[in-house]
Amino acid sequence: MKRGPFIAVEGPIGAGKTTLASMLSNELHIPILKEIVEENPFLDKFYQNIDEWSFQLEMFFLCNRYKQLEDTDLQYIAQDKPVISDYHIYKNLIFAERTLKGIKREKYRQIYHILTDDLPKPNIILYIRADLDTLLYRISKRGRAFEGQIDPAYLQQLIEDYDTAMASLAVREPSTVIVTINGSEVDFVEYPEQFAQIAAQVKELIQ
Known part of the structure; x- marks a missing residue:
């Protein structure tokens, strides 16, 4: 069945996903x-003690x-209507594989696949890739209190995890178009002209 454009904007913490998607x-x-x-409700606790609170957070x-995504499928995707998201469901595994260990990680993997294997997946991904200094600057600029506790080493590892x-x-997902943006x-x-270039590229992809 044909489906309308489902665009996901992805990237590590602070890349600008929600801003670009909006x-x-x-x-x-x-x-x-x-x-x-x-x-x-687990974010503050997670950044204070990752090992203790990662399973609840994830x-x-x-x-x-x-x-x-279940609601979005009913409202838009299954009806061939376009939609844009500031995440891809796969990000759950990106974070969980880094923060969970042992039995909890295995349980999480099983639950993830049970819930998501039959969900619609984006056919276009805009991947904002940025270096550590850029991410730290943007995180500091937006001023979320709980993000002030992020370990730069964790963030650097997340950059590498996203590339992988x-x-x-x-x-x-070979049918998915992945566009990498150097954040x-x-x-x-x-710079409006830089946004215009991204928007023009997306317009071409969804025509």
């Missing part, structure tokens, strides 16, 4: 699906994203 939503007049972040994200994950997705050189907020 700008494209306005520019292209496409509904936007935003992930729940600050509503997660399960909260997984269940909420599952519900969001995008390469894996390119193999796992360390491209500032689509400060």
